[in-house]
Amino acid sequence: RIQILFEEMAEFLASIFGTEKDRVNCPFYFKTGACTHGERCSRQHNRPTYSQTVLINHMYQSPVNLTLTPEMQKFGGISEDMLQQHFDEFFEDVYLEMEEKYGPVEEMNICENLGDHLIDNICDR
Numbered sequence: 001r002i003q004i005l006f007e008e009m010a011e012f013l014a015s016i017f018g019t020e021k022d023r024v025n026c027p028f029y030f031k032t033g034a035c036t037h038g039e040r041c042s043r044q045h046n047r048p049t050y051s052q053t054v055l056i057n058h059m060y061q062s063p064v065n066l067t068l069t070p071e072m073q074k075f076g077g078i079s080e081d082m083l084q085q086h087f088d089e090f091f092e093d094v095y096l097e098m099e100e101k102y103g104p105v106e107e108m109n110i111c112e113n114l115g116d117h118l119i120d121n122i123c124d125r
Contacts (some may be wrong), residue, residue, distance in 0.1 A: 054102065060090060060110050 019027055026043035029035040032054045033047060039114075062077050063078045089112065099105050 052106075054098070059094075062087075 022043075025045055026035050026037075026041050026045050029041070029043075029045040033053075034057075035041050063083055087110075091108070094110075095105060095108055098108070
């Protein structure tokens, strides 16, 4: 009877791992590798010992963030074409560097998010 209870409990815990129902592990960190609450989060942030994904925090400096300042808005901000060119050049530079150092890049995501925990992160796989 005790063996069955252990098996049921293990199955239940495995089914909720990394979800909102999991009160031990942070589901947002589990999915994205970043958490809004950072070190103040009440849940655990488990970093994998091995991963095919490289996370580089706050590397991409988007010109959009600069246009939010009053000084930049005086100049009318930055055009869509300039934003796209800036992004394309940055993407190419990082992609080529990652490929040279780590091998073929399967996927590369650059977050242009204004949330402090995600702003300008890069994920390579």
